[in-house]
Every structure is written in C-alpha cells, then in structure tokens.
Amino acid sequence: MRWAAARWHPVKHGTAAYELSHRVRAFAVAAVVVCAGPSDAAAEGPLAATDALVRVDYGLSTAKRANCMGCHKWHGDGGPGYGGAAISLRKTRLARAQLVELIRCGRPGTNMPYFDRDAYKDDRCYGLTFDDFANDDDNRPLQGKKYLNERQVNAVADFVIAELQGKEVTKAYCEKYFGGPTRQCEAIGSP
Numbered sequence: 001m002r003w004a005a006a007r008w009h010p011v012k013h014g015t016a017a018y019e020l021s022h023r024v025r026a027f028a029v030a031a032v033v034v035c036a037g038p039s040d041a042a043a044e045g046p047l048a049a050t051d052a053l054v055r056v057d058y059g060l061s062t063a064k065r066a067n068c069m070g071c072h073k074w075h076g077d078g079g080p081g082y083g084g085a086a087i088s089l090r091k092t093r094l095a096r097a098q099l100v101e102l103i104r105c106g107r108p109g110t111n112m113p114y115f116d117r118d119a120y121k122d123d124r125c126y127g128l129t130f131d132d133f134a135n136d137d138d139n140r141p142l143q144g145k146k147y148l149n150e151r152q153v154n155a156v157a158d159f160v161i162a163e164l165q166g167k168e169v170t171k172a173y174c175e176k177y178f179g180g181p182t183r184q185c186e187a188i189g190s191p
C-alpha cells in the first residue's frame, strides 16, 4: 500500500500547523451545526428505500476499494495504525454534508486522506489549495488510494450513515462485510 508508511507528525500547539488543523476542524464543527438536518432518505417512499439499499451496498464495496477500512478497520471503530488513530465511524457526529466533504477533502494535518481528484487544485476544499501547503509538508493533504467521483462519495457517506454511525457492531453487519458467516462474526453478541 502506497501510504502504508504514513507520516504522523503530532501538530504542535501554537505553530502555524496547529492553527491550520484547528481551522479545518473548527470549520467542520461549525458546518455540522448549520447543515444537520433530517436525512433525505426518511422523506422518500418505498421505491426510494430499495434504491437506498442498493446505494448502501455500493457504498460498502466502494469504501472497501478506497481502503477506508485499512485505517478505520472492518468494524469502522478505527483505532491505532498507520502511526495515527483513525476516529471511529460509529462515533462520528458529522452530518451527511460534512461526511461528504470530509471524504472529498480529507483533513489536512491528519492521516485522513482526500478522495476528490481535484481537491486542493482549486479552492473547493476548505478554501485551501496545495499552494497553501507549499512549505508545510507536515500538513500537506494526503491523497487517497483511489479517487472517488461524486456518486461514489455519496454512496460511501450513505453507507457510513446506514451501517456505522451511532450503531454497535452486529453479527449481521459483520457477515455483510465479510460476505458470509466467519469465525470472527460468530464471536459477536448482538445479532
């Protein structure tokens, strides 16, 4: 894996790097408050529900291909690895629009990579471009293993919301992830 040798530079308080990662985070948090709202799926009919299921499955397979689980683990709870702890996707409180943005743009100054082919080429991501990181290798945004288009990003966000966010690990999820019952799944208490 190309970014297996991921860098992890603790961002020092009071440095420009700290200010930057702080700014990105503050932005994400502020955006949650503004955009949190009922998900579109709830307002749609049964036909849309079937579409949603297909989208969630597509989201899971896309997340696997993008190697989200390389860092966030198959269960989505994240944990140590790659030199930095990936946040739990089960505990994340980001609203859908913020998930989409985070997947597209990553989080500069951390090991969360970006997946939008054009991220940081123009100012679509937090108003920042690669030029802003010219002398700042520690915070330069990391590129994901593969680029995701808009449809794929949306599907991954829908998968995170439907299967992970706010939920505990279940046997059903485990079997869905691994494509059938495995010994690992047997050990899980919740059906």
Ligand code: HEC
Residues within 6 Å of the ligand: 003, 006, 063, 066, 067, 068, 069, 070, 071, 072, 082, 084, 085, 086, 087, 088, 089, 091, 092, 093, 094, 099, 102, 103, 107, 110, 111, 112, 113, 115, 156, 160
């Ligand atoms: C190279 C490792 C890596 C990969 C690959 C990765 N992530 Fe992350 N992700 C992280 C790290 C590290 C963080 C924590 C960032 C921080 O400290 O703020 C994170 C944070 C997140 C968060 C933020 C949670 C929150 O509440 O702030 C979400 C959501 C997320 N990742 C989703 C994904 C998805 C979806 C993918 C695949 C498209 C993915 N990640 C791929 C390492 C990774």
